[in-house]
Amino acid sequence: MKRLQKLRKSIAEKALDALLISQPENLRYLSGFTGSGWLLISGRNAILVLDFLYVEQAKGESPGFEIMQIKQDLHEWLPGLVSDLGCHKSGFEANLISHDAYQKLAEAIRSKQVNLELVPTTGIAERLRSIKEPEELVFITKAVELADAAFEQSKGMIRPGVTEKEAAWHIEKTLREKGSEGVPFEVIVASGPNSALPHARPTDKTIRSGEPVIIDMGARVGGYCSDLSRTLFLGRPDKTFQKVYDTVLKAQAIAIEGTKSEMTASEADQLARRVIEQAGYGDAFGHGLGHGVGLAVHEYPKLGPRSSDSLADGMVFTAEPGIYLAGQGGVRIEDMVVLENGKARVLTKADRDLSV
Amino acid sequence: MKRLQKLRKSIAEKALDALLISQPENLRYLSGFTGSGWLLISGRNAILVLDFLYVEQAKGESPGFEIMQIKQDLHEWLPGLVSDLGCHKSGFEANLISHDAYQKLAEAIRSKQVNLELVPTTGIAERLRSIKEPEELVFITKAVELADAAFEQSKGMIRPGVTEKEAAWHIEKTLREKGSEGVPFEVIVASGPNSALPHARPTDKTIRSGEPVIIDMGARVGGYCSDLSRTLFLGRPDKTFQKVYDTVLKAQAIAIEGTKSEMTASEADQLARRVIEQAGYGDAFGHGLGHGVGLAVHEYPKLGPRSSDSLADGMVFTAEPGIYLAGQGGVRIEDMVVLENGKARVLTKADRDLSV
Numbered sequence: 001m002k003r004l005q006k007l008r009k010s011i012a013e014k015a016l017d018a019l020l021i022s023q024p025e026n027l028r029y030l031s032g033f034t035g036s037g038w039l040l041i042s043g044r045n046a047i048l049v050l051d052f053l054y055v056e057q058a059k060g061e062s063p064g065f066e067i068m069q070i071k072q073d074l075h076e077w078l079p080g081l082v083s084d085l086g087c088h089k090s091g092f093e094a095n096l097i098s099h100d101a102y103q104k105l106a107e108a109i110r111s112k113q114v115n116l117e118l119v120p121t122t123g124i125a126e127r128l129r130s131i132k133e134p135e136e137l138v139f140i141t142k143a144v145e146l147a148d149a150a151f152e153q154s155k156g157m158i159r160p161g162v163t164e165k166e167a168a169w170h171i172e173k174t175l176r177e178k179g180s181e182g183v184p185f186e187v188i189v190a191s192g193p194n195s196a197l198p199h200a201r202p203t204d205k206t207i208r209s210g211e212p213v214i215i216d217m218g219a220r221v222g223g224y225c226s227d228l229s230r231t232l233f234l235g236r237p238d239k240t241f242q243k244v245y246d247t248v249l250k251a252q253a254i255a256i257e258g259t260k261s262e263m264t265a266s267e268a269d270q271l272a273r274r275v276i277e278q279a280g281y282g283d284a285f286g287h288g289l290g291h292g293v294g295l296a297v298h299e300y301p302k303l304g305p306r307s308s309d310s311l312a313d314g315m316v317f318t319a320e321p322g323i324y325l326a327g328q329g330g331v332r333i334e335d336m337v338v339l340e341n342g343k344a345r346v347l348t349k350a351d352r353d354l355s356v
Numbered sequence: 357m358k359r360l361q362k363l364r365k366s367i368a369e370k371a372l373d374a375l376l377i378s379q380p381e382n383l384r385y386l387s388g389f390t391g392s393g394w395l396l397i398s399g400r401n402a403i404l405v406l407d408f409l410y411v412e413q414a415k416g417e418s419p420g421f422e423i424m425q426i427k428q429d430l431h432e433w434l435p436g437l438v439s440d441l442g443c444h445k446s447g448f449e450a451n452l453i454s455h456d457a458y459q460k461l462a463e464a465i466r467s468k469q470v471n472l473e474l475v476p477t478t479g480i481a482e483r484l485r486s487i488k489e490p491e492e493l494v495f496i497t498k499a500v501e502l503a504d505a506a507f508e509q510s511k512g513m514i515r516p517g518v519t520e521k522e523a524a525w526h527i528e529k530t531l532r533e534k535g536s537e538g539v540p541f542e543v544i545v546a547s548g549p550n551s552a553l554p555h556a557r558p559t560d561k562t563i564r565s566g567e568p569v570i571i572d573m574g575a576r577v578g579g580y581c582s583d584l585s586r587t588l589f590l591g592r593p594d595k596t597f598q599k600v601y602d603t604v605l606k607a608q609a610i611a612i613e614g615t616k617s618e619m620t621a622s623e624a625d626q627l628a629r630r631v632i633e634q635a636g637y638g639d640a641f642g643h644g645l646g647h648g649v650g651l652a653v654h655e656y657p658k659l660g661p662r663s664s665d666s667l668a669d670g671m672v673f674t675a676e677p678g679i680y681l682a683g684q685g686g687v688r689i690e691d692m693v694v695l696e697n698g699k700a701r702v703l704t705k706a707d708r709d710l711s712v
Contacts, residue, residue: 035555052642053554056682071662094456099448099476102455120455169532176525186538198409199391286408306427326412 003030003128004046010124011041011091018042018082018090019124022097025295026125028223031062038074039065042085049077075104079114087116094120123300130292130300131314136224137338140294140316141347143180143226144336146219148350150174151228158232158356160209164189168202171217180219184227184297188216195231195330198287198322209234212241212329218297225297227318228348229334232356241331244281244323245354248331251275251321255289256335259319261342265301265309272321273305281323290318293336315339316347359386359484360402366480367397367447374398374438374446375480378453381651382481384579387418394430395421398441405433431460435470443472450476479656486648486656487670492580493694496650496672497703499536499582500692502575504706506530507584514588514712516565520545524558527573536575540583540653544572551587551686554643554678565590568597568685574653581653583674584704585690588712597687600637600679601710604687607631607677611645612693615675615700621657621665628677629661637679646674649692671695672703 007030011019021027021039027048028034030041035057037050047066048058055069070077074097082090097105102118109116132140154174157167168187175183190200192211200214207213216229231245255272269289276285288304293316301309303317320334335348363386367375377383377395383404384390386397391413393406403422404414411425426433430453438446453461458474465472488496510530513523524543531539546556548567556570563569572585587601611628625645632641644660649672657665659673676690691704 034557056553057555092455094459095454097455098451099453099455099458100450100478103450103476120459122456173529182542197412199413201390 004041006128007041007125008043010128012043014091014119014121014124016089016091016119016121018085018087019121020078020090020092021125022093023125025129025299026093028295029129030125031058031065033058033062033065034223040078040081040085040090042082042087045085047081049081073104074101075108078105079109079112079116082116083114089117089119091119091121091124093122093124095122126300129294131312132294132316132338133314136294137316139222139224140226140336140338143219143221143224144228144347145349146175146178146180146221147217147226147228148348150178150180150219151215151217151230151350155232155356158189158207158213158215158234160207160234163204163206164191164194164202165204167207167215171215175217175219178219180221181223182220184218184220184225185216188214188229190214190330192329193327196324196326196328198324198330198332207234212237212331214330214332216332216334223295225293225295226336226347227293227297227320227334228336228350229320229332230350230352231331231333231354233354234356237354241329242354243279244325245331247276247279247281248321248323248333249352252319252333252335255321256319256337256344256346259311259337259339259344261311261313261315261339263311265303265307265311266305268311269303269305269307272319276321276323284323284325285321286324287322290320290334292317311339313339313342319344360397362484363397363481364399366484368399370447370475370477370480372445372447372475372477374441374443375477376434376446376448377481378449379481381485381655382449384651385485386481387414387421389414389418389421390579396434396437396441396446398443401441403437405437429460430457431464434461435465435468435472438472439470445473445475447475447477447480449478449480451478482656485650487668488650488672488694489670492650493672495578495580496582496692496694499575499577499580500584500703501705502531502534502536502577503573503582503584504704506534506536506575507571507573507586507706511588511712514545514563514569514571514590516563516590519560519562520547520550520558521560523563523571527571531573531575534575536577537579538576540574540576540581544570544585546570546686548685549683552680552682552684554680554686554688563590568593568687570686570688572688572690579651581649581651582692582703583649583653583676583690584692584706585676585688586706586708587687587689587710589710590712593710597685598710599635600681601687603632603635603637604677604679604689605708608675608689608691611677612675612691612700612702615667615693615695617667617669617671617695617698619667621659621663621667622661624667625659625661625663628675632677632679640679640681641677642680643678646676646690648673667695669695669698675700
């Protein structure tokens with residue numbers, strides 16, 4: 001319930017008397033409920049508002065929370081419920097509620113003449129989630145260790161003659177048989193020119209010698225995710241590729257070494273970006289340095305050149321610079337770090353050897 | 357490009373001169389692109405607007421489409437792009453665009469004094485998708501056959517002493533090793549009292565004899581999904597459970613037999629609901645009769661008591677009545693059907709035997 005207390009403090013600071021939560025990871029973080037539904041939090045009440053499908057599940061997962069079963073759409077129950085609680089100024093997650101749902105809500109409030117002001121908010125629960133509690137770090141560390149172990153165990157599968165899909169499925173099986181709760185995202189195995197696609201999905205292409213292969217994989221333990229990328233080269237890389245690899249490795253090392261808890265997320269990004277720009281590959285690093293990881297595999301903070309997020313002790317995020325040369329291939333090296341005592345401690349232990 | 361033509365017809369009928377598509381399955385349906393991004397369609401243009409991450413992928417997947425790479429948020433590029441195309445009244449998917457994104461768009465249009473009216477729309481592409489083309493039905497049929505075969509092959513795993521999670525993982529492995537592109541949703545294996553939770557997730561609970569077990573599983577082939585539920589009973593069911601099972605089976609048979617292409621979706625739902633109500637279990641059938649299945653596992657039409665959708669030839673959907681008795685157990689039997697020549701043809705072939 002400490003998390004609810006913190007949330008109530010944030011609600012009060014924004015001069016709201018209630019907040020409607022619908023983002024699934026926010027629901028889980030605040031109530032333990034892992035299904036989909038709504039959580040309405042006021043100074044006194046914390047009510048899970050759920051469809052029939054989820055009521056029994058919530059009773060088990062969220063002791064201490066009121067549960068209300070509804071059949072109707074949001075606009076049919078929210079105005080009445082909020083005002084029954086004596087609240088007149090309620091926040092909602094404006095990046096989650098669709099334009100359509102909001103219009104219906106506003107219309108219902110008008111037509112029923114309910115004394116209720118809806119205030120758009122973003123990121124209230126997400127910001128709480130970005131600072132990890134020790135118990136959360138235990139799960140994250142387990143998820144990192146599981147991905148590390150699965151990578152080491154399945155690395156031998158990345159060899160000429162195997163297709164990307166076969167290799168990816170082998171990695172996923174390894175992750176799950178080691179206890180990962182599903183996989184937080186589809187395993188990527190991208191070889192040769194495919195490795196130049198940062199979001200490549202595994203294809204039927206056969207992995208050949210003389211090619212780079214990017215592996216991007218993660219595990220989930222206790223709901224918490226990990227995220228790991230490595231680039232392998234089958235055979236001896238040529239000079240250009242070796243330079244690209246060394247540049248990415250150096251960019252990552254400098255970013256991790258230099259990232260401090262008092263920085264902004266864009267400053268951290270800049271540490272890696274400068275190294276890659278100086279090597280002449282600035283245009284080929286088309287994504288940000290990294291992203292927060294927790295109950296969601298992409299969460300606060302966002303580390304990129306345009307990010308306005310700030311870093312702080314307790315945050316867990318990836319450091320994953322990359323260089324992608326269209327038609328040729330790419331390199332990405334991704335570790336997870338936690339900010340502690342002002343600096344970044346690397347959680348990932350998986351080997352960084354390029355050649356296999 | 358026939359799909360684009362149909363979409364352009366819908367756009368014109370709504371007196372719009374452009375439509376912004378962001379829903380991932382709509383993107384795939386219209387352009388072949390399987391990543392995330394935006395598709396802006398006007399009378400003349402069809403432009404995929406993408407982050408760097410997806411540009412190379414789209415070039416391969418969507419020949420014939422213009423591709424525009426952007427770094428900015430929606431509100432920073434949309435107003436300019438739409439007016440550059442000479443469009444002044446553009447629809448957007450109001451159930452997909454968040455309240456926050458819409459506000460930023462509206463503000464950008466105001467502050468830049470762009471001559472552009474944004475019109476909220478819902479379900480334009482989804483309605484096109486609900487009527488399946490013969491090529492789509494080929495993939496759906498393959499996905500159904502794959503799930504049927506995986507069910508038959510892994511049914512033997514549903515036996516006393518195995519945990520729900522072990523059984524679900526075995527089923528998922530079977531699906532994927534038979535060629536399913538991932539799984540469209542997490543396999544459900546829910547035993548004993550857990551089977552009374554319609555959206556149960558597999559737990560570490562051991563399956564025991566004398567228990568009902570609900571299995572809900574699906575495959576994906578060529579992007580298209582299937583969805584299959586069966587209820588097994590380990591041993592000999594008691595009279596009550598047998599009655600519940602027979603009621604669900606009868607409700608499903610009557611619904612499938614009676615569903616006609618000219619009905620509304622709520623009338624089809626009513627066919628099954630009446631049988632269950634007459635048996636005295638009306639309150640225990642807390643979800644709708646079914647849902648459309650295609651590129652998404654849940655899509656148009658929605659078959660439920662409150663649905664306003666209409667049925668038509670070419671639609672593919674599930675018929676999945678259920679009865680859930682809290683603390684005791686549940687039954688759900690789910691087949692997929694296609695509406696052809698005015699009536700429902702059952703696609704699912706998996707065995708319906710209760711006892712194992």
